[in-house]
Amino acid sequence: MIHVAAVILMGILLVATYATSLAAGGPSRSAPDSASPIELVRVAVGNELAAANDSSTKHMFRSRKQAPQGSQTRLYVETRDAMAGMTIAYNDHSLTPEQMRGEEDRLAGLVANPDQLRRKHSVEQQNDERTLRLLKALPDAFLYDYDSGETGTAGLGKEGNRLVRLKFHPNPAYQPPSHVEQLLAGMQGEVLIDPAARRIARIDGTLSKEVAFGWGILGHLDKGGHFLVEQRDVGDGSWQVSRMSLSFTGKILLFKSIAIKSDEVFSDFRRVPSDTTFAQGAEMLKAEQARLAQSHAEEVETSKSH
Numbered sequence: 001m002i003h004v005a006a007v008i009l010m011g012i013l014l015v016a017t018y019a020t021s022l023a024a025g026g027p028s029r030s031a032p033d034s035a036s037p038i039e040l041v042r043v044a045v046g047n048e049l050a051a052a053n054d055s056s057t058k059h060m061f062r063s064r065k066q067a068p069q070g071s072q073t074r075l076y077v078e079t080r081d082a083m084a085g086m087t088i089a090y091n092d093h094s095l096t097p098e099q100m101r102g103e104e105d106r107l108a109g110l111v112a113n114p115d116q117l118r119r120k121h122s123v124e125q126q127n128d129e130r131t132l133r134l135l136k137a138l139p140d141a142f143l144y145d146y147d148s149g150e151t152g153t154a155g156l157g158k159e160g161n162r163l164v165r166l167k168f169h170p171n172p173a174y175q176p177p178s179h180v181e182q183l184l185a186g187m188q189g190e191v192l193i194d195p196a197a198r199r200i201a202r203i204d205g206t207l208s209k210e211v212a213f214g215w216g217i218l219g220h221l222d223k224g225g226h227f228l229v230e231q232r233d234v235g236d237g238s239w240q241v242s243r244m245s246l247s248f249t250g251k252i253l254l255f256k257s258i259a260i261k262s263d264e265v266f267s268d269f270r271r272v273p274s275d276t277t278f279a280q281g282a283e284m285l286k287a288e289q290a291r292l293a294q295s296h297a298e299e300v301e302t303s304k305s306h
Contacts (some may be wrong), residue, residue, distance in 0.1 A: 042139045042163065058276060061075075065263070077282075077284050078272065086103050107282040107286075110282075144191075146164070147163055156230055161197060166192075183211065186211040187208070207224060219251045226241070240269050244264045
């Protein structure tokens with residue numbers, strides 16, 4: 001459902017940016033005198049867009065998503081065909097053999113059905129395109145002011161680099177060109193930028209008023225909705241999303257209530273070949289799941305012996 005995806009895309013603004021950092025340099029110790037806030041944002045957004053369009057860098061990684069109903073841990077592999085994913089735990093408990101067979105059968109079904117895999121790839125491309133439209137709108141949709149700064153850590157930005165914090169609020173002159181960009185109306189918050197790497201380390205936004213999307217036809221988001229997305233340098237020259245937090249309520253088509261609340265952490269990034277196929281990605285997932293299960297079993301055995 002496109003309208004639901006559009007709501008969620010506000011919170012996954014940076015998920016599409018899996019690629020290399022385009023610039024490096026010494027850490028900046030203060031807000032750069034030569035760059036206005038909007039210039040800093042435009043440069044960073046330009047690099048994020050370039051990174052999003054670079055398909056030469058792919059990774060395997062893990063995510064743990066916490067929601068009110070419990071947690072889910074998944075493994076992912078970026079492939080040239082589509083994203084391959086496998087659930088490996090619910091509420092931090094490994095899947096039962098029957099549940100694991102279900103995951104493996106689902107992957108095998110995609111491998112064996114090229115049409116279904118193409119549809120999956122098409123949906124991912126459409127979501128990426130909407131995400132990039134939101135990203136492109138950032139310099140024009142908001143007004144920015146310097147606030148303060150902090151130092152990058154192992155989980156945020158590039159460790160040791162100085163990050164510049166900018167406060168943002170809606171630009172009253174901005175006219176959203178479509179219902180996708182309408183999602184940015186009424187949003188205010190802060191963005192952290194690494195001026196040395198010229199990348200966005202964090203976007204933290206809250207709805208200061210109710211926001212209609214689809215010009216009110218598709219629905220609305222309630223005041224107080226919040227999203228946070230963080231990125232970090234994963235140590236191989238590329239930046240990846242490290243955390244995504246969503247908290248939104250509202251209505252779709254004026255009568256169906258929605259409630260989105262989750263906090264997802266991404267970790268254990270490892271490079272995979274850029275030409276990895278979906279079938280190869282599925283095998284990587286199964287091998288990694290088996291390795292993790294064996295490691296867990298050995299840890300349990302060790303703890304029993306002590």
